Amino acid sequence: MIKKLLASLGLSLLLASGAHAIPVTVSMTADNIINDGGLCYDSSCTFGTGWGAYGSLTNANNWPTADSLVLDLGVGTHYFAWNVVNLGSGSGGNPAALLAEIMWGDQVHSSSSAWEIYDFTTGAFVSNATEYGTNGTNIWGGPIAGISTHASWIYTDNNFVDADQSAWIRTSITIADVPEPAPLALLCLGLLFLAAARRRIQH
Structure with a gap:
């Protein structure tokens, strides 16, 4: 469940970063x-x-x-x-x-x-x-x-x-x-969440 939430949150942040x-x-x-x-x-x-x-x-x-x-x-x-x-x-x-x-x-x-x-x-x-x-x-x-x-x-x-x-x-x-600076920060945060989700799935 945590894995899915992390992946979903990461994707949401990535999408938000590109829509402004x-x-x-x-x-x-x-x-x-x-x-x-x-x-x-x-x-x-x-x-x-x-x-x-x-x-x-x-x-x-x-x-x-x-x-x-x-x-x-x-x-x-x-x-x-x-x-x-x-x-x-x-x-x-x-x-x-x-x-x-x-x-x-x-x-x-x-x-x-x-x-x-x-x-x-x-x-x-x-x-x-x-x-x-x-x-x-x-x-x-x-x-x-x-x-x-x-x-x-x-x-x-x-x-x-x-x-x-x-x-x-x-x-x-x-x-x-x-x-812009704010969307760029969201993009970085989204990548971090996706990376964390991937590590949890691999372990």
Whole structure:
């Protein structure tokens, strides 16, 4: 009976060590507003959801203040989308931009030209985003608190010409299967219990 209990406990601890979610913090703001978007269901990002619940993202006067939320995500690749809307008449003197940052563990993924402009209806890639200066510069009245100074304000390459009225922007992160300290301790404990159970069975 003791042998079975030891083996069962060891297996349970091993399983527990591999099943954990990782907190991912998304911080963001836009000039003028983030109208829609969120965590996508697939790489096309045509069904993102999550940003709509954040009130200041829909207030044109609150863009100098970053909003943030925490998502518990598992190992794998995750896609994110933002619909940035330029309020007022679009022109070179009335540009728009997104500033955002995704953080998990010791990893940081900041808005840059590596982020994509895409067609929301089809999910098709349109172009890479265009950078207009980092959060550490004074281009949009920065820096915005709560977002790294390395993050760039991004939008379309048409921003200072006809100033696109809206743009869908997406990016992705990949979370590697690296055990956190607590699950790693459970893994070691589980191995010890299994080893003890094996010794009892052999004797």
